[in-house]
Amino acid sequence: MRWLDGIAVAGPLDRGLEFGDGLFETIALLDGRARLLERHLARLAAGARRLSITPPPASIVAAEVARAAATPGAGLVKLILTRGDGGLGYAPAAGEAHRHLLALPARPRPPAWGEEGVLARLCTTRLAEQPLLAGLKHLNRLEQVLARGEWTDPAIAEGLMLDVQGRLICGTMTNVFMVLGEELVTPALNRAGVRGVMRGALIEAFRAEGVRVTERDVDPAELALAREVFLTNALIGAWPVRALAALAWPAGPFARRAQAWVGAW
Amino acid sequence: MRWLDGIAVAGPLDRGLEFGDGLFETIALLDGRARLLERHLARLAAGARRLSITPPPASIVAAEVARAAATPGAGLVKLILTRGDGGLGYAPAAGEAHRHLLALPARPRPPAWGEEGVLARLCTTRLAEQPLLAGLKHLNRLEQVLARGEWTDPAIAEGLMLDVQGRLICGTMTNVFMVLGEELVTPALNRAGVRGVMRGALIEAFRAEGVRVTERDVDPAELALAREVFLTNALIGAWPVRALAALAWPAGPFARRAQAWVGAW
Numbered sequence: 001m002r003w004l005d006g007i008a009v010a011g012p013l014d015r016g017l018e019f020g021d022g023l024f025e026t027i028a029l030l031d032g033r034a035r036l037l038e039r040h041l042a043r044l045a046a047g048a049r050r051l052s053i054t055p056p057p058a059s060i061v062a063a064e065v066a067r068a069a070a071t072p073g074a075g076l077v078k079l080i081l082t083r084g085d086g087g088l089g090y091a092p093a094a095g096e097a098h099r100h101l102l103a104l105p106a107r108p109r110p111p112a113w114g115e116e117g118v119l120a121r122l123c124t125t126r127l128a129e130q131p132l133l134a135g136l137k138h139l140n141r142l143e144q145v146l147a148r149g150e151w152t153d154p155a156i157a158e159g160l161m162l163d164v165q166g167r168l169i170c171g172t173m174t175n176v177f178m179v180l181g182e183e184l185v186t187p188a189l190n191r192a193g194v195r196g197v198m199r200g201a202l203i204e205a206f207r208a209e210g211v212r213v214t215e216r217d218v219d220p221a222e223l224a225l226a227r228e229v230f231l232t233n234a235l236i237g238a239w240p241v242r243a244l245a246a247l248a249w250p251a252g253p254f255a256r257r258a259q260a261w262v263g264a265w
Numbered sequence: 266m267r268w269l270d271g272i273a274v275a276g277p278l279d280r281g282l283e284f285g286d287g288l289f290e291t292i293a294l295l296d297g298r299a300r301l302l303e304r305h306l307a308r309l310a311a312g313a314r315r316l317s318i319t320p321p322p323a324s325i326v327a328a329e330v331a332r333a334a335a336t337p338g339a340g341l342v343k344l345i346l347t348r349g350d351g352g353l354g355y356a357p358a359a360g361e362a363h364r365h366l367l368a369l370p371a372r373p374r375p376p377a378w379g380e381e382g383v384l385a386r387l388c389t390t391r392l393a394e395q396p397l398l399a400g401l402k403h404l405n406r407l408e409q410v411l412a413r414g415e416w417t418d419p420a421i422a423e424g425l426m427l428d429v430q431g432r433l434i435c436g437t438m439t440n441v442f443m444v445l446g447e448e449l450v451t452p453a454l455n456r457a458g459v460r461g462v463m464r465g466a467l468i469e470a471f472r473a474e475g476v477r478v479t480e481r482d483v484d485p486a487e488l489a490l491a492r493e494v495f496l497t498n499a500l501i502g503a504w505p506v507r508a509l510a511a512l513a514w515p516a517g518p519f520a521r522r523a524q525a526w527v528g529a530w
Binding site: 004104130 | 393
């Protein structure tokens, strides 16, 4: 027997709900087309391999995403892949994986955030170091929920997060890039953080243009030395950061190049 | 619009599924009565405070658990409390919390596991250190899923887990006690692990009998010095550990006292 808020409901529990035992993708729609879909599906498949979840065939997922993308008014598709039904402990001996798909309107963002840049803050919630899960877009996101709960001021677009050792890792929902000299630097994500689809696409695009892009441990004190800082994810593309506490940066040429590519994709 | 495995379904996503944004309790039933119910409800309320989730009144939850406990054949009730509906990012500005309740048959366990003790193993999956979430029975359980996925031998009852620093913390689904001299020692859970309801009840019961119980950092090498080791959770009560790798222990008087209390509760 099962109940939701006191009402009897049918069906077993999903291990995604029970344990966060799964992965997700948040895919931007442009004119009914899913942007960077191949990258999303590749990351999902790689995450499923890491978690030993047998994913449905990519062709089925792609077809379902395409159908969801045709929903009138939809601006994004959220895809959740879970290990399947649960109810009997942690052992991952469940049956077939489940895919949850949701077509949602895009969240309105001030155009100035892309044009002039955003205000960011530094979160006090630290990210734990877990190499086994680092990089994955898995469903265990309480750290991000706690960090995003630290502020309600709608003028602040994003909060940057450090790991428990004090390294700069990411924003609550974005990856971070900084320009140091002529080099583009972005935090290594082998202990914490999510390897964003947009982050990967932009790293490749910059490298293809001959820009040196380095993924490494980043001390947040390096932000003070950066010529520009920008944030990326699959939905927003790239936002320049114009201020974080006492630090301020211009919306510089690297962020503009990133935005131009995103516009073309 | 929303789909599950390609079929259109109604309703928004639960943040419990989206982000593991919630808590759970697994409550043993004995003759239709929920064991240690007040402790489960107290832990749930404390966890909700830590996560800033507004829980439903305890009286409503208690009444619903009592109703679920009356399900014929049920041996346990699983209660999941989530922050509510989601769909729009990590910000915890959702509406009302949801409670999922499931009445399930008890999992059959070999009687010998309680009588003679269990075989345990040491997991290679390490627990991350996250003081903000340590102790809570929250829904972010991928570490436990990975650890429990390390073995399939049904003769092994449990896997013990270390944190990333190498401290002994817990089993995948149990807390750990060891007897050192006349002292009962159990790992401190301020950086990782779940503060089990049975653990808390037994610590109080031992202390009320004058036994010295210490919660502290534990080096797994101390297991070799222990006179007995036992595992606890709300469903199993207490299992002596009879062997872990090359180590072996008798089912000793501390585990027997714990089992006697559990039998009386």
